Amino acid sequence: MTASIPTLASKYDPFSTEAKWQKYWEENHVFQADPTQGGEPFCVVIPPPNVTGSLHMGHAFENALIDTLVRYQRMTGKNTLWLPGTDHASIAVQTILERELRSQGKTRDEVGREKFLERAWQWKEESGGTIVNQLRRLGVSVDWSRERFTLDEGLSKAVVEAFTRLYQDGLIYRGQYLVNWCPASQSAVSDLEVEAQEVNGHLWHFRYPLSDGEGYVEVATTRPETMLGDTAVAVNPGDRRYQHLIGKSLTLPIMGRQIPIIADEYVDSEFGTGCVKVTPAHDPNDFEMGQRHNLPMINIMNKDGTLNENAGEFAGQDRFVARKNVVKRLEADGVLVKVEDYKHSVPYSDRGKVPVEPLLSTQWFVKIRPMADRTLDFLDNQNSPEFVPERWTKVYRDWLVKLKDWCISRQLWWGHQIPAWYAVSETGGQITDETPFVVARNAAEAEANLKSRFGDSVQIEQDPDVLDTWFSSGLWPFSTMGWPENTADLDFYYPTTTLVTGFDIIFFWVARMTMMASYFTGQMPFKDVYIHGLVRDENGKKMSKSANNGIDPLILIEKYGTDALRYTLIKEVAGAGQDIRLEYNRKTDESASVEASRNFANKLWNAARFVMMNLDGKTPEQLGSPDRETLELCDRWILSRYHQLIVQTRTSLDRYGFGEAAKGVYDFIWGDFCDWYIELVKPRLWDKQAPSSRLAAQQTLAYVLEGIQKLLHPFMPHITEEIWQTLVQAEDRVLAVQPYPESEPNWVDSGLEQEFDLIINAIRTIRNLRAELEIKPSAKVPAILQTENASEQQTLEVAKSYLEDLGKVDSLTLTATVDPNLGKTMAGVVGTVQILIPLAGVVDIEALKAKLERDLGKIEAEMQSISNRLNNPGFVNKAPVEVVQSARDTVAELQKQAEILRDRLSYL
Structure with a gap:
């Protein structure tokens, strides 16, 4: 008796299959890494999504790419770790919680820091796992036992250690400088969290009178409310128009303050009037001028975006309300010259979505230049890290060169509280710029330090601010x-191998990681940086919340399955860093491209099911490997193509050619294996009279079917795991950790593949001729293949049975010459081979002509009807645009059909 194996279900159900294997892989710790096993490490850390987030198409694309890479490297024998985790997202979480408090009529100050953070952790436990569970739906092969969170105990310890070391080394300092202030979140934000937006604004021109009454100067500004904080007017020292005014005083309108006219090279004489108002506390360029000329710094802004007491009569007004009122007052005072429409760039807070306000504030900063220079040394002297595509290297380098000091403090409560403590009893309990402080690893260490300086009665208070999330x-x-501890993971898996990320966070994240790593570990944190493109919508536009054109990947997963979506995203990658376009119908939640991948999964499933039904209940191991001595032509051809495919797939994946590899596997499975090889061997499978030929076909089918599950697994892990398990009768093995196929060169025969191309094209031509003649699929026809090439004749002779079976030919003639008395034929050409189907006795030419003429008449009538509508101005002008376009498309298609029919009639 032969052993029986479970058969695949008649129809593939992606949803039950995917859930089954996601659960199995995780519960059985299939992807748990072990540094003690040795070998060659391959490590990727997940770009940590915000704990507030939910899966969007960018996440799906990025993690599908990473998982393909990681699964491939794992199967090549690497000791692989893909480490997952999430980011605490200070501003995003704080915004959610404060919105909840407002709905309850409360503020965070009323609740207090301790209770606020209790709410934050409770929110994280209840809602923070959403995106993690959605990543599980993608089937990512991460080591969940190592899942990290940027606020967990170990990472918090690392943050404190990094801050302390940088401070002790003189690279972190505290001071009053101009920062980007977000009134919405009431926190400082870094330069990288500011997005410039083009807006249609105005340019206001004002007159500032000279204090001696001898005239005035004219200035222009896009932010008239800031004039309340002006402390000078600047001109270029080389501008002859104003050289005689340098050093004189002006009377600031409204405020009546005396301010000097200064000379500074920064001023562009060609811009505006050549006179620039200087507000050092509210403009970064003015701040630098203020420092050069020792100007007063007058802050007129509160942290909520209202004006403070330094704004005089405008105190308490919102900055944009004050703008209008200041202009009205200046107009009433007769100093408003003109107002111009002016398109300019305004910096917006990436998180708060409001214009940022340059604000003079005491903050913590990282002195970035020493860290950036060290990182540049790795890039310039070791080409580390390597960017794919290489063009991003210059972008990364240019950014490192121009980096300025990094403001790392945020006026929030959710996050890593800055490890600095103040001797508040020395300043009456209030933290000021002059309050003595100490940076320490914990409160006890800080208290001991401050008591040693100020006595045992000193009271200490930790800095209320938190660190920038990017720190x-x-x-x-x-x-x-595990850093700063010397752990086994750190020793074996670090530096990591590859970072996969989008170009939009090279500056936010990649550069910060390389700077931090170079400083604290003396190495780059990863060997390669693969920069992927964007997923664009069906119109080729970038997806964004503001454009409301995002596509929810979960909707497509629910409709088509995870593997179908993953495969679509990967297969669409034309090249490293290239954007992809995802076709999507928003009315029906359908995607033609994802549906095509679902159809591919069904094709593979049906082919696997057919093969297994014809293996007599045996596994590939039980059948044995293909024996070269018993193989027939098509067996040797498919094995050659398969081993060529292995080389192509591995080469592409080794070079991050994800899309190229995916397309190659697709073409082989759908075309070579399903459409050709399986069809070619069906007669042998059903012929019990030729056991040797039948066994060779079974061995080859099983061998290739198992191999393509392994090749395809990194791209479509769930369906391939299910097919492989059923095929090989695995008990305690999983496909996910099987060796990736390696090519055996002795199977590759390029000459044979060229010969087989001739056979395939000959069959394809016979089929096309049959279709043109409208011969029924079940009917067999005679065919003549004529060529003077002896080599081609030999190839076709060997393949005679293939041509007859797949071309539905009952009489195949191979000849060097064609009988001139043959009569009417339908002809096609493949290379130097002429393929002829005699029409006598096969086709009733007159009946066929009559049918074609009737079909042509119907098409021409329909075409004329639609053309008449299109020639009617009433229809074209009144009908919806899409209806008119549909009519034009229909006419174009009918014209093509009519042309084909005319060609056939002409031939007949």
């Missing part, structure tokens, strides 16, 4: 592995 994210590649 902890910058430590991610090594803090997640």
Whole structure:
């Protein structure tokens, strides 16, 4: 008796299959890494999504790429770790919680920091796992046992250690400088969290009178409310128009303050009037001028975007309300000259979505230049890290060169509280710019330090601010592995191998990781940086919340399955860094491209099911490997193509050619294996009279079917795991950790493949001729293949049975010459081979001509009817645009059909 194996279901159900294997892989710790096993490490850390987030198409694309890479490397024998985790997202979480408090009529100050953070952690436990569970739906092969969170105990310890070391080394300092202030979140934000937006605004021109009454100067500004904080007017020292005024005083309108006219090279004489108002506390360029000329710094802004007491009569007004009122007052005072429409760039807070306000504030900063220079040394002297595509190297380098000091403090409560403590009893309990402080690893250490300086009665208070989220994210590649402790993971898996990320966070994240890593570990945190493009919508536009054109990947997963979506996203990648376009119908939630991938999964499933039904209940191992001595022509051809495919797939994946590899596997499975090889061997499978030929076909089918599950697994892990398990009768094995196929060169025969191309094209031509003659699929026809090439004749002779079976030919003639008395034929050409189907006795030419003429008449009548509508101005002008376009498309298609029919009639 032969052993029986479970058969695949008649129809593939992606939803039950995917859930089954996602659960199995995780519960059985299939992807749990072990540094003690040795070998060659391959490590990727997940770009940590915000804990507030939910899966969007960018996440799906990025993680599908990473999982393809990781699964491939795992199957090549690498000791692989893909480490997952999430980011605490200070501003995003704080915004959610404060919105909840407002709905309850409360503020965070009323609740207090301790209770606020209790709410935050409770929210994180209840809602923070959404995106993690959605990543599980993608089937990502991460090591969930190592999941990290940027606020967990280990990573918090790393943050404190990094801050303390940088401070002790003189690279972190506290001072009053101009920062980007977000009134919405009431926190400082870094330059990288500011997005410039083009807006249609105005340019207001004002006259500032000279204090001696001898005239005035004219200035222009896009922010008239800031004139309340002006402390000078600047001109270029080389501008002859104003050289005689340098050093004189002006009387600031409204405020009546005396301010000097100064000379500074920064001023562009060609812009505006050549006179620039200087507000050092509210403009970064003015701030630098103020420092050069020792100008007073007058802050007129509160942290909520209202004006403070330094704004005089405008105190308490919102900045944009004050803008209008200041202009009215200046107009009433007769100093408004003109107002011009002016399109200019305004910096917006990336999180708060409001214009940022340059604000003079005491903050914590990282002295970035020493860290950036060290990182540049790795790039310039070791080409580390390597960017794919290489063009991003210059972008990354240019950014490192121009980096300025990094403001790392945020006026929030959710996050890593800055490890600095103040001796508040020395300043009456209030933290000021002059309050003595100490940076320490914990409160006890800080208290001991401050008591040694100020006595045992001193009271201490920790800095209320938290660190910029990107500070902890910058430590991610090594803090997640236990740094600053010397752990086994850190020793074996660090530096990581590849970072996969989008170009939009090269500056936010990649540069910060490389700077932090170079400083704290003396190495780059990853060997390669693969920069992927964007997923664009069906119209080729960038997806965004503001454009409301995002596509929810979960909707497509629910409709088509995870593997179908993953495969679509990967297969569409034309090249490293290229954007992809995802076709999507928003009315029906349908995607033609994802549906095509679902159809591919069904094709593979049906082919696997057919093969297994014809293996006599045996596994590939039980059948044995293909024996070259018993193989027939098509067996040797498919094995050659398969081993060529292995080389092409591995080469592409080794070079991050994800899309190229995916397309190659697709073409082989759908075309070579399903459409050709399976069809070619069906007669042998059903012929019990030729056991040797039948066994060779079974061995080859099983061998190739198992191999393509392995090749395809990184791209479509769930369906391939299910097919492989059923095929090989695995009990305690999983496909996910099987060796990736390796090519055996002795199977590759390029000459044979060229010969087989001739056979395939000959069959394809016979089929096309049959279709043109409208011969029924079940009817067999005679065919003549004529060529003077002896080699081609030999190839066709060997393949005679293939041509007859797949071409539905009952009489095949191979000849060097054609009988001139043959009569009417339908002809096609493949290379130097002429393929002829005699029409006598096969086709009733007159009946066929009559049918074609009737079909042509119907098409021409329909075409004329639609053309008449299109020639009617009433229809064209009144009908919806899409209806008119549909009519034009229909006419174009009918014209093509009519042309084909005319060609056939002409031939007949």
